[in-house]
Amino acid sequence: MSTFDETIDSPPTTNGANANGTPLKETVINNASAAVNNIQNHPITQNVVNGPVATSIKNEAGATKDEFSDLASSRQTPAHTAANDTPLTHYHSFFYTLLTWKNKRATGITFLAAVALIFAFRYLPVLRYGLKITWTTLGVVTAAELASKLVTGSSVTSAVRPRKYYKIPKEFLETSLDDVENLINFFVIEAQRIVFAENVIVTAGAFFSALVSYYLIKLLPLWGFALFSTIVTFLAPLIYIENKELIDSQLEHLANVIGQQTNQIKDLTAEHTSKGFDTVKQYTGAYTAKAQDLVGNIGASRQKIPPPAVKEDAFPTAPKTEFPTSTLDTKVEQEPLLA
Structure with missing residues (x-):
């Protein structure tokens, strides 16, 4: 029989000790310690603690921690x-x-946490719970402070109040503000890269996403749209990575088909343009020849018209003698001046 069983069978005496003379407090402590040791050394406990399930859990926890550390260290400015x-x-x-699911455990946990957060805000009154915890805490503190001052005349909160209130370290604030700045600039830069078509495929994908979102927002509530967007954002890259060869081959085939159709359209356009130029050239040549013939006919008709004959008696005979100077001067002096 174990020590624990012997202690149970030994009735305590009236002076706080059992039949063996051991104090009751020490006996209880020894019995509890023995019970804990028995539980820890039991084969079932050892199988649970050191078995394959526990080992697997420990390994998964360590791998998950390493992946989150790798994800955090990936925040490096690209070259x-x-x-x-x-x-x-x-x-x-x-x-x-x-x-891109490089760290699958970290990405999977982040995805599940985002989905759980969406459902929590949808089905749990998080704001109400926060307000309830706030007013309950403040009410208990206020009641305890008033009661202690009325009964004992001292403050109960002064006994638990810290010597100095906690302040956020400056280094932490600077790091946090730097992260916030980089996060905001990430969205600003990516929006500009999409708008100015730095990558046409990404711009086309953004166009398709915006078009689908425009119609989905009319059908889904806000939480449903957020859930759908989160699922697409996390699972679309995973589907592409897992089926990269198949998707790339289909995209290449689609690009070849589009290229062939584009070349056919270019050839047809060039052919019709060439025919149009030839037709315009023919019409231009015909009209130019007609214009030249018309100009030549007008010139020939002008050459056939004889010039008019000029007769000698059409003009008066010029005087052959000069007027006398004295006679002209006398006539000018005799003429009265006009007023």
């Missing part, structure tokens, strides 16, 4: 820049690592 040499932020590499 490449935008098309106009604009430096990118470290969130470009972070979101690329997150959404």
